[in-house]
Amino acid sequence: MLKFRIFRFDPQSDKEPWYKTYEVDAKPEERILDCLNKIRWEQDGTLGYRMSCAHGVCGSDGMRINGVCALACQKLVRDYADAREITLEPLPFFQVRKDLMVDMEDFLDRVRSMRPYLVREGAPPEKESLQSPEEHTKVEDVIRCILCACCTGACPVMSENPDYVGPAALVWAYRYLYDSRDCAFESRLAKLNEPNSVWPCVNHFECTRVCPKSIPVTKSINFMKREIKKRLPEKSQ
Ligand code: SF4
Ligand code: SF4
Numbered sequence: 001m002l003k004f005r006i007f008r009f010d011p012q013s014d015k016e017p018w019y020k021t022y023e024v025d026a027k028p029e030e031r032i033l034d035c036l037n038k039i040r041w042e043q044d045g046t047l048g049y050r051m052s053c054a055h056g057v058c059g060s061d062g063m064r065i066n067g068v069c070a071l072a073c074q075k076l077v078r079d080y081a082d083a084r085e086i087t088l089e090p091l092p093f094f095q096v097r098k099d100l101m102v103d104m105e106d107f108l109d110r111v112r113s114m115r116p117y118l119v120r121e122g123a124p125p126e127k128e129s130l131q132s133p134e135e136h137t138k139v140e141d142v143i144r145c146i147l148c149a150c151c152t153g154a155c156p157v158m159s160e161n162p163d164y165v166g167p168a169a170l171v172w173a174y175r176y177l178y179d180s181r182d183c184a185f186e187s188r189l190a191k192l193n194e195p196n197s198v199w200p201c202v203n204h205f206e207c208t209r210v211c212p213k214s215i216p217v218t219k220s221i222n223f224m225k226r227e228i229k230k231r232l233p234e235k236s237q
């Protein structure tokens with residue numbers, strides 16, 4: 001039997017967060033998400049958390065597992081073999097909607113502020129816009145982002161400076177800045193040079209450590225910093 005200590009908070013009825021402990025018959029090869037499902041289906045239907053694909057694709061079950069942001073569907077019970085119990089908490093920095101579910105709107109607004117879509121000039125092409133394999137290579141790492149928000153929850157700068165746009169938004173900025181089919185390089189770079197875009201990042205590397213898709217988040221941010229310094233030397237922070 002494995003103990004799970006789970007953060008509970010319902011803003012409609014609780015004044016303060018509290019923790020509830022559950023015991024689960026958990027096998028080493030089971031995922032933390034499987035254990036959560038057992039708790040909700042067999043012990044406590046009031047427990048709130050998000051899940052969908054259960055295979056690291058949808059990004060909906062990001063949470064803090066024994067202090068580290070991760071997807072519950074990508075962590076196995078045996079990953080915590082040395083722990084006496086497993087503590088599950090919502091992503092730090094985010095507002096809690098209920099228990100392990102957080103409000104994603106502000107996070108998504110930050111991503112949207114980076115215009116996560118192709119900006120084109122002139123008439124749209126009659127067929128799809130093509131990209132060579134070499135051009136695709138430039139963005140193939142960052143294109144894997146599933147918007148799980150683990151990086152943003154893990155970034156220590158987010159609590160010190162809530163206006164920092166955060167690592168996930170910067171991953172999406174990189175993805176379109178270097179897309180060969182995009183026509184807004186200059187204005188995207190100017191946006192990245194704003195005080196709360198790339199510059200508050202101080203290379204903690206926490207974002208890179210926790211990213212479930214192994215995206216080189218910090219490296220991408222540093223690459224954009226160097227791009228700004230090269231192209232906008234007199235204007236960079
Ligand atoms: S590298 Fe930058 S974005 Fe990533 S955790 Fe550190 S400060 Fe935050
Ligand atoms: S960069 Fe990685 S950790 Fe951040 S939202 Fe995307 S997939 Fe999740």
Ligand code: FES
Nearest residue numbers: 054056058059073
């Ligand atoms: S449930 Fe979809 S990523 Fe975990």
